[in-house]
Amino acid sequence: MPIRPWILSDYKMCFDIWQCFSESTPTKEVFRELAKNNQLFIAEEEGRIIWFVSYKTIWNESIMLQFLRIHSDFHRKWIGSILVKHVEKEVSRKGAYEVFSTVLANNIPSKKLHEKLGYKESGYIDFDSGKELVYIKVL
Numbered sequence: 001m002p003i004r005p006w007i008l009s010d011y012k013m014c015f016d017i018w019q020c021f022s023e024s025t026p027t028k029e030v031f032r033e034l035a036k037n038n039q040l041f042i043a044e045e046e047g048r049i050i051w052f053v054s055y056k057t058i059w060n061e062s063i064m065l066q067f068l069r070i071h072s073d074f075h076r077k078w079i080g081s082i083l084v085k086h087v088e089k090e091v092s093r094k095g096a097y098e099v100f101s102t103v104l105a106n107n108i109p110s111k112k113l114h115e116k117l118g119y120k121e122s123g124y125i126d127f128d129s130g131k132e133l134v135y136i137k138v139l
């Protein structure tokens with residue numbers, strides 16, 4: 001499955017996928033900033049986006065995985081795992097040595113995916129919206 005950098009005209013389809021899972025979709029400017037730094041990837045099939053993923057640098061050699069969203073027609077096909085591994089390879093090439101990720105405590109699919117890929121639960125943050133577990137993986 002070819003993976004390519006995000007471009008501005010992708011926003012509408014990313015917005016639609018995001019809306020299926022939560023209401024507060026990041027703005028076009030947030031997507032654009034990540035893309036400018038080459039930190040936002042997508043893949044499409046037959047002209048429609050089926051997933052996207054992003055990361056940001058939180059310290060020099062640590063990165064935070066974010067925006068992992070897969071169109072619901074394509075769940076449980078190992079795409080999420082391939083994406084996370086793609087980001088790990090990309091950031092490792094750029095010198096990062098650990099990846100952080102936060103997952104809502106009630107998001108069982110995402111928790112299981114992280115654990116299967118070797119992420120260790122390392123605490124949690126209490127937000128008004130709910131408890132977010134912090135996962136860490138040393139590359």
Ligand SMILES: CC(C)(COP(=O)(O)OP(=O)(O)OC[C@H]1O[C@@H](n2cnc3c(N)ncnc32)[C@H](O)[C@@H]1OP(=O)(O)O)[C@@H](O)C(=O)NCCC(=O)NCCS
Binds near residue numbers: 079110
């Ligand atoms: C979470 C998400 C990214 C998983 O992507 P996916 O491509 O379906 O996951 P994979 O097929 O790679 O699954 C890998 C492993 O995770 C676990 N898993 C994934 N989905 C699961 C589910 N619905 N129930 C239980 N376990 C699940 C399984 O252990 C699976 O391995 P297996 O299929 O060999 O048993 C996807 O469900 C999604 O986009 N959800 C909505 C957005 C979201 O929650 N993003 C994460 C925010 S932190």
